[in-house]
Structure formats: structure tokens, C-alpha cells
Amino acid sequence: MPKFIDAIAGFGVTFKAMFKKPITEQYPEEPGPTAQRYHGRHQLNRYEDGLEKCIGCELCAWACPADAIFVEGASNTEAERFSPGERYGRVYQINYLRCIGCGLCLEACPTRALTMTNDYEMADDNRSDLIYGKDKLLAPLTPDMTAPPHAMLEGSTDEDYYRGNVGAFRLTIQPKESLL
Ligand code: SF4
Numbered sequence: 001m002p003k004f005i006d007a008i009a010g011f012g013v014t015f016k017a018m019f020k021k022p023i024t025e026q027y028p029e030e031p032g033p034t035a036q037r038y039h040g041r042h043q044l045n046r047y048e049d050g051l052e053k054c055i056g057c058e059l060c061a062w063a064c065p066a067d068a069i070f071v072e073g074a075s076n077t078e079a080e081r082f083s084p085g086e087r088y089g090r091v092y093q094i095n096y097l098r099c100i101g102c103g104l105c106l107e108a109c110p111t112r113a114l115t116m117t118n119d120y121e122m123a124d125d126n127r128s129d130l131i132y133g134k135d136k137l138l139a140p141l142t143p144d145m146t147a148p149p150h151a152m153l154e155g156s157t158d159e160d161y162y163r164g165n166v167g168a169f170r171l172t173i174q175p176k177e178s179l180l
């Protein structure tokens, strides 16, 4: 008898589903939105003037439980500067064959250089194209940014950048620049 009731209950679920509106995802023609905090492709961020936030410290690589990140830092020089301060990430790679999207690398990053986007379209047909380098990970330049290498804003220090004062700083020095 209980088995008979189970069968009725099972058909009940099927019967109810017959009258529900079907949900058909039109992927890939119409990729759907993700949850706001979805962990998609990483992004290496820039400061307001275009300098890179990554200082090549490798903390993200050490924090990664899947050993998916490779970083090779190098020294900035006054003639060739990619980030404020002494060091920048000369080579930065994330292996998406290994990444499990946990976000621990973001927590480890001291400059908030590394964040994650909602981009999930990273499928490919070969292994090497799933190792993303700086060409794919760096944030795009906005119109008011200048592509590195270039000097820090006139009169500013690396601390101004790290403390997030560059925006205000930039406004204060803009009149000077416009006189040039
Ligand atoms: S999200 Fe997790 S697995 Fe992926 S690179 Fe970052 S720390 Fe490693």
C-alpha cells in the first residue's frame, strides 16, 4: 500500500510540471545574467591613470589551493614604470584548467589588484588557450587612462596610490597639467 501511494505522489509531481511554463535558456545566442557575486574570469585592475595595481608580490599564487597562478615580478625603473612603487607583475598567468573559482587569491591580494568578473565564457578546444596571461586579464584602458609604462602622477608617491588618493590628487594637479 505505501508503494502505491509513492507511485501516485510521483505522478503528481509529473502532472503539476505539465502545466508549468517551460523555461528555455537560449544559450549561447543569449547568454543569461549571472548572480551579482558570481566568480568568473579574473581581472587585474589599474589605477585611475592606467598604472597597474599588481606589484608582483605572488601572495595570490601562494594562497591558491589549486596552484593555478604563476607570477613573475620585476623592478620598475623611473624610465619604465608599470605600477607605483618598486615592483610590478612582469608575468601573470592563471591556469583555468586548474582554477576552482574559490576566490582565495582575491583575499590575499594586498592592493586589490585582483578581482573577479562575471564573465564565464571561457570554454576552449585546447589546453594552452586556457592559460590566461596579462593580455587577457588586465582591465581595459578607459579614455582617461594612459597605457603603461609611464611615470606616477606629478608630485605623488606610491602611498598616495595605495591609499586610494590618486583620484583626488589627479583633480588637484590637473590645472597644472593643463597649463603645459
Ligand atoms: S579562484 Fe581559487 S583556484 Fe582560482 S586562481 Fe584564485 S585561489 Fe586559485
Ligand code: SF4
Binding pocket: 053, 054, 055, 056, 057, 058, 059, 060, 061, 071, 089, 108, 109, 110, 111, 112, 113, 114
Ligand atoms: S595580483 Fe595581488 S597578490 Fe597577486 S601578485 Fe599582484 S599584487 Fe600580489
